Amino acid sequence: MDWVWSHLDLIWSSTLAHVALCVPAIVLGFVVSVPLGYWASRSTAARGVLLTLGNVLYTIPGIALVVLVPVVLGLPILNPLNVTIALLIYAVAIMVRSAADAFASVDADVRGSARAQGFSGPQLFWRVELPLAGPVLLAGIRVVSVSTISLATVAALVGIPSLGGFFTDGFQRSFATEVVTGLVAVLVLAAVFDVVIGLIGRALMPWNRGRRLTSRAAKTLATAVPGGVGANL
Amino acid sequence: MSIEFRHVRKTYPDGTTAVEDFSLVVPSHSTTVFVGSSGCGKTTLLRMINRMVDPSDGQILIDEEDVSRVEPVALRRRIGYVMQNSGLLPHRTVIDNVATVPILTGTPKAKARQDALGLLDRVGLDRALANRYPGQLSGGQQQRVGVARGLAADPNILLMDEPFGAVDPIVRDELQQELLRLQRELGKTTVFVTHDIDEAFLLGTQVVILKRGGVVAQIGTPAEILANPADDFVADFVGAKRGKRRLTAEERGAGDDVLLVDAAGYPAGLIAAPGGRLELADALAAGAGPKSRSVSNKTDQAGDA
Numbered sequence: 001m002d003w004v005w006s007h008l009d010l011i012w013s014s015t016l017a018h019v020a021l022c023v024p025a026i027v028l029g030f031v032v033s034v035p036l037g038y039w040a041s042r043s044t045a046a047r048g049v050l051l052t053l054g055n056v057l058y059t060i061p062g063i064a065l066v067v068l069v070p071v072v073l074g075l076p077i078l079n080p081l082n083v084t085i086a087l088l089i090y091a092v093a094i095m096v097r098s099a100a101d102a103f104a105s106v107d108a109d110v111r112g113s114a115r116a117q118g119f120s121g122p123q124l125f126w127r128v129e130l131p132l133a134g135p136v137l138l139a140g141i142r143v144v145s146v147s148t149i150s151l152a153t154v155a156a157l158v159g160i161p162s163l164g165g166f167f168t169d170g171f172q173r174s175f176a177t178e179v180v181t182g183l184v185a186v187l188v189l190a191a192v193f194d195v196v197i198g199l200i201g202r203a204l205m206p207w208n209r210g211r212r213l214t215s216r217a218a219k220t221l222a223t224a225v226p227g228g229v230g231a232n233l
Numbered sequence: 234m235s236i237e238f239r240h241v242r243k244t245y246p247d248g249t250t251a252v253e254d255f256s257l258v259v260p261s262h263s264t265t266v267f268v269g270s271s272g273c274g275k276t277t278l279l280r281m282i283n284r285m286v287d288p289s290d291g292q293i294l295i296d297e298e299d300v301s302r303v304e305p306v307a308l309r310r311r312i313g314y315v316m317q318n319s320g321l322l323p324h325r326t327v328i329d330n331v332a333t334v335p336i337l338t339g340t341p342k343a344k345a346r347q348d349a350l351g352l353l354d355r356v357g358l359d360r361a362l363a364n365r366y367p368g369q370l371s372g373g374q375q376q377r378v379g380v381a382r383g384l385a386a387d388p389n390i391l392l393m394d395e396p397f398g399a400v401d402p403i404v405r406d407e408l409q410q411e412l413l414r415l416q417r418e419l420g421k422t423t424v425f426v427t428h429d430i431d432e433a434f435l436l437g438t439q440v441v442i443l444k445r446g447g448v449v450a451q452i453g454t455p456a457e458i459l460a461n462p463a464d465d466f467v468a469d470f471v472g473a474k475r476g477k478r479r480l481t482a483e484e485r486g487a488g489d490d491v492l493l494v495d496a497a498g499y500p501a502g503l504i505a506a507p508g509g510r511l512e513l514a515d516a517l518a519a520g521a522g523p524k525s526r527s528v529s530n531k532t533d534q535a536g537d538a
Contacts, residue, residue, distance in 0.1 A: 113320025116285055116392075117333050117382070118310035131324045207324045207366045 003177050015185060017080075017161040021152045022193075025084050026145050029091025034137070036092070037099020038125070050096050058093040062154040065089065083155040083162070090151060091144045098140025102133035135208055138201040142194055149190045153182070163189070234296055234389035234422045235261045236282060241291035243277055243447070251277045252288070252447030259439070261389075262420040266437035268427055269470075274447030275426045279392050282424060283312045295390070310334055313383030313391040313421070317398045319375040321367040327353070327378050328363040334386040345385075352381040357411055373404035380412070384419070391421040397432070409435055430471055434459070442467055482506070 004011070040047040060068075065086040070077050073085070106129050114128045153164030166182025169175075201208075236259040243252040252274040259265045267275035280286040281293055284305040293300045300308060321330045329336075331349035336342060353360055356377045367375055376396055383391055397405045409432065416423060416436075427433055433440050434455035442450040442458065444466060451463040459478060462468035472478050480493040480501050491506040 107323075109316070109318055109320050110322060112285070113314070113316055114322065116280075116283060116309055116314040116316070116320075118306050118308075118337055120306045123337065128322060134324075205324070207368070 018163045022148045025087035033095035033099045036096045040100035041103035054093040054096045102136035106132045134205045145193045146190045237294040239292045241288045244289045255447045261422045263438040264423040265439040266425045266433040268433035269443035273443040279426050283309045313388040315379045315383040315393045315396045317395040319379040326364050331381045356381045372400045391423045393425045
């Protein structure tokens with residue numbers, strides 16, 4: 001434990017670096033996935049193509065993607081943006097399926113009735129479909145958040161600061177305390193993100209309070225991550 | 234606000250025909266009921282009025298104006314729509330659900346909500362429910378909110394798609410009486426869809442009985458249809474064939490009342506017969522028709538439900 005107390009500064013700065021890698025990937029992943037998921041929920045052909053593409057992208061090993069991104073985009077190898085872009089790709093790969101399921105879960109009667117009241121296309125999306133897709137979108141973004149935080153440790157392998165640094169450094173020096181510290185920090189960070197996202201969801205969806213996840217949302221959670229979190233490491 | 238269907242046809246791309254050459258005039262300020270079994274195209278016809286469905290052929294006119302020339306969103310905002318299972322927005326409170334259309338058309342929120350409170354009174358709902366979510370209401374209360382929402386923009390036309398189909402018989406009875414009261418007060422041009430012939434006869438000024446494919450079996454007032462069913466299909470549909478409408482008097486009532494039984498022997502109701510004589514001709518001739526049924530065959534409805 002002495003090691004932990006004497007390295008609090010490093011733990012804190014690594015955590016901040018980790019957060020800086022993950023937050024843009026999670027937020028952008030959500031923003032990109034919602035329209036794609038909406039499209040997939042409206043068209044069977046789009047659904048087939050997008051979900052297959054998502055599955056394929058998700059099977060690319062993390063280390064390969066982190067190395068490939070700078071080559072494809074021409075960025076310097078040590079730019080943290082490489083990791084964020086790789087994480088974004090994984091986030092979208094998972095989130096598109098959740099978003100497609102979320103929009104498909106909107107009650108057809110409610111949508112039809114809203115159209116009959118005179119909601120225009122954009123009003124229907126923003127005022128009816130998006131809020132009603134909310135609970136399943138929330139379930140999806142929670143999976144994405146945990147998965148992204150876990151995956152971001154791969155940054156250490158290409159020399160970019162993150163909580164993953166404790167793994168590589170600890171392994172090289174056969175120093176278990178450091179590895180365990182990194183592991184605990186990742187778990188705590190993932191838990192904090194989950195709580196924050198849950199609170200945001202609660203604030204945005206007051207009608208949903210006290211209700212349990214729909215069976216559909218639960219199914220989404222179970223199937224969203226085919227190989228389990230961290231399968232790409 | 235009369236509505237006219239002119240040779241309307243609806244065929245789907247897969248070749249099924251929902252409606253085949255349907256023509257009808259729905260008179261203003263009265264209730265027309267489309268009644269038939271599932272697959273008779275009654276809901277399709279209803280949804281053509283506010284362009285939720287566009288006909289493959291033919292025209293629908295509202296006060297001589299072809300609805301196909303009216304922008305659908307604008308059209309729908311000036312036509313009230315109430316459906317089965319209420320179709321309320323689960324993420325909006327009762328008051329915001331009622332205020333939906335006025336808010337869409339740009340009424341300031343505060344005013345729309347104020348007006349909506351008045352509508353809750355009108356449909357017999359406690360104002361204390363205003364800030365609840367639809368999921369916290371009973372089925373009957375939700376339908377009342379649905380009716381209030383349909384009336385919020387003060388439309389001249391009200392479309393109702395089996396609005397009372399999913400509530401229990403006692404609540405349905407209440408809602409039907411409430412609708413009759415509203416109709417007396419407001420006089421909307423109402424088109425009502427149901428599969429329940431008793432509901433059709435109770436609510437309809439004009440009743441349209443439909444066969445599969447939107448084919449009209451008979452159009453008329455409830456009294457006309459009951460007295461002169463056009464064919465065996467209609468006779469069977471209104472229950473005449475099964476003896477449900479054929480009532481005979483049994484002299485076993487208290488005072489002047491005579492008990493009426495149907496052909497199956499079930500007691501259907503009582504009728505006043507002072508001195509053993511029925512005075513039925515006057516009531517029918519006065520145009521009150523079966524609406525004033527002192528002969529109320531509630532046993533039938535319970536049996537059907």
